[in-house]
Amino acid sequence: MLTSDDLAARTARAVTAATAAGRDLGLHVDEPRVLYDVFSVIVHLAPSPVVVRVPTVLPASVRSSPERQTAQQRAELSVAGWLTDRGLPVVPPSPLVPREPVVLDGFSMTFWQYLDAVSDGEPDLAQRCASTAGLHAALREYDGGGLGFFTQFETYIPAALTELEHQPGLLDAADVQRARQDWEHLAPVLTSRAGFEAAFPGVDVQPIHGDAPFHNMIPTATGEYWSDFELVTLGAVESDLALVGPEGHAAYDAAAVGLGLRALDERVLAVTESAALLASVACLAMAPQLPMLVDALAPAVQSWRSRRAERA
Incomplete structure (x- = not known):
């Protein structure tokens, strides 16, 4: 560390x-x-x-x-x-x-x-989720290329789990094995666009923010601005709404349908939420570079364990 x-x-x-x-x-x-x-x-x-x-x-x-x-x-x-x-x-x-x-x-x-950020108290999460539909509507038109498929998962999770095998103080061996099993289950639809489209026919793929756009916004005196497109990728829009909760999902759906977009698909949402939690677990591999991650990620790791137990 x-x-x-x-x-x-x-x-x-x-x-x-x-x-x-x-x-x-x-x-x-x-x-x-x-x-x-x-x-x-x-x-x-x-x-x-x-x-x-x-x-x-x-x-x-x-x-x-x-x-x-x-x-x-x-x-x-x-x-x-x-x-x-x-x-x-x-x-x-x-x-x-x-x-x-x-x-x-x-x-x-x-x-x-x-941009001169201002302190604006607690953000309106539902409003941010609704505005994310507008971001997705715009991103559908982007054709600049250079985007992989669900790169925020493929890039980070497999190599991180390998690292965690050699860092037993961060995640015990049984958890690492369970995490590998989860990735083996998710990988066929998250590392192959063809695999995803075969599993979820009719669910379109498009450019997405890749990292909780409802969280990555900067409040200023003239409004809120999206930031941090470091993980921008091709994927399903559900990934941008993972773990936000039912109120955020409902706000997004209402705005999306009003813009002529589809509502969130519950099956895809379940997959991307599982992947988001697994990515949080994988982030522990970076704790030697950033020790605060051990405590910061503890709730996410516990949530991952709880969800696994519910599925068992």
């Missing part, structure tokens, strides 16, 4: 790299400041209206394949830029630099327009 000193040093290296990359691109940077620091260090290159996302906590499959990370970041920038260009409320890629990831000092980073 990294120590607090290790984590502070990693953050400092990320800030230094973001600052140097920004200046190399011609940005005026006097007072870089960290806005957020969990899986990525988010740096505002003040006084420039630019924010840099520097991923620092990475799954094994990405650590072993920098090209995979770069390809996914290009997809993220492409989709977010495409939505921005069409007037959707999305945190835009910075217009002051090229829409390309920048690699420096071992970090691959992306540049975004700075």
Whole structure:
């Protein structure tokens, strides 16, 4: 496990790299400041209206394949830029630099327009779920390519479970074996578009946010903006609504039908919710890089165990 000193040093290296990359691109940077620091260090290159996302906590499959990370970041920038260009409320890629990831000092980073976030109390989750239908309606038209199929699962889960086999202090051997059984059950429909379409005929596949868009929104004085398209992928819309609960599902369905889209499919929702919980369990493999994950993921791991027991 990294120590607090290790984590502070990693953050400092990320800030230094973001600052140097920004200046190399011609940005005026006097007072870089960290806005957020969990899986990525988010740096505002003040006084420039630019924010840099520097991923620092990475799954094994990405650590072993920098090209995979770069390809996914290009997809993220492409989709977010495409939505921005069409007037959707999305945190835009910075217009002051090229829409390309920048690699420096071992970090691959992306540049975004700075938005002044405001504290807006508890978000209206039902409203956010309803607005997600509008996001999906827009994404149906995206044809920029570069998107894999359910990459948020295929990229992270199998390699993470292999790591967890060698980290018995994070998840015991019996749980790892159960998690592998779950993945063997889910993989045929989550790693193959043909397999998914054969299992769920009539359920369409399209570009989706990939990582709980109802959660990844930034409130500002002029409204809420979707952010964090790091896991953008082709998939079923149900994945974007996994684990939000019945009220959120009902709000989404009402908005989707009003936009001429289909309502959520309960069978697909069950599969994607199982996959979302399994992905949370798999995230424990990154705890040596981010020790807070042990406690943060404990409720999700318990929920996964409980659901398995209910199915048994």
